[in-house]
Amino acid sequence: MTSQTSIKKLPPIKEDVNTLKQRVQDLEREVAQYKSRLEELRKAKNNLIIKKTTEYVKTGSPAQTNTREKSTASPQETEQAPPANSQYAEELEKMVQPLQDELGEARNLIAALKIENEELKVELDQKKKFFDEELARSMNKNEEYKREIKQWEIMYKEWMQMMEDRVTNINRTHQILQQCIRPPTEDSTSN
Numbered sequence: 001m002t003s004q005t006s007i008k009k010l011p012p013i014k015e016d017v018n019t020l021k022q023r024v025q026d027l028e029r030e031v032a033q034y035k036s037r038l039e040e041l042r043k044a045k046n047n048l049i050i051k052k053t054t055e056y057v058k059t060g061s062p063a064q065t066n067t068r069e070k071s072t073a074s075p076q077e078t079e080q081a082p083p084a085n086s087q088y089a090e091e092l093e094k095m096v097q098p099l100q101d102e103l104g105e106a107r108n109l110i111a112a113l114k115i116e117n118e119e120l121k122v123e124l125d126q127k128k129k130f131f132d133e134e135l136a137r138s139m140n141k142n143e144e145y146k147r148e149i150k151q152w153e154i155m156y157k158e159w160m161q162m163m164e165d166r167v168t169n170i171n172r173t174h175q176i177l178q179q180c181i182r183p184p185t186e187d188s189t190s191n
Contacts, residue, residue: 017117020110027103034096041089 017110017113020106020113024103024106024110027099027106031096031099031103034092034099038089038092038096041085041092045085045089
């Protein structure tokens with residue numbers, strides 16, 4: 001009995017963790033099936049070996065008749081004689097071992113991905129905290145700039161008012177001086 005099994009390769013690390021978990025479950029089911037088959041073969045083997053005395057059928061050339069011999073060998077000696085199912089059991093064990101190795105690799109990969117995920121979460125939390133602090137600092141600076149702008153606006157309004165008052169005073173003074181400097185008009189000289 002030679003059976004062909006197709007061992008699927010592990011997906012690349014970048015694949016989704018859920019896909020990897022599903023693959024691990026599939027591999028675990030497949031390993032469980034092989035283990036149950038192996039157990040069945042072992043039971044069948046043990047059923048043959050359990051008897052203290054076992055009958056063997058000798059086959060020879062067609063001209064000879066089949067003869068039966070009784071073996072009085074101890075159970076330990078009969079275990080050493082390989083039964084016909086041992087070939088299948090060995091073949092099955094050879095098929096199960098790569099699957100168990102692949103399952104172990106998949107579990108290691110999942111563990112590594114979980115560790116990497118935790119590290120990335122910690123890094124994300126640190127960066128989020130940093131950006132939150134930066135945002136808070138920026139908001140504080142923005143509020144500070146708004147207060148400064150408001151102060152400058154008040155100072156500018158005060159300065160403008162002061163300048164307007166000065167210009168008004170200068171205009172008045174100019175008018176007064178103009179009146180004083182004007183030559184007397186003829187009406188005032190005729191008096």
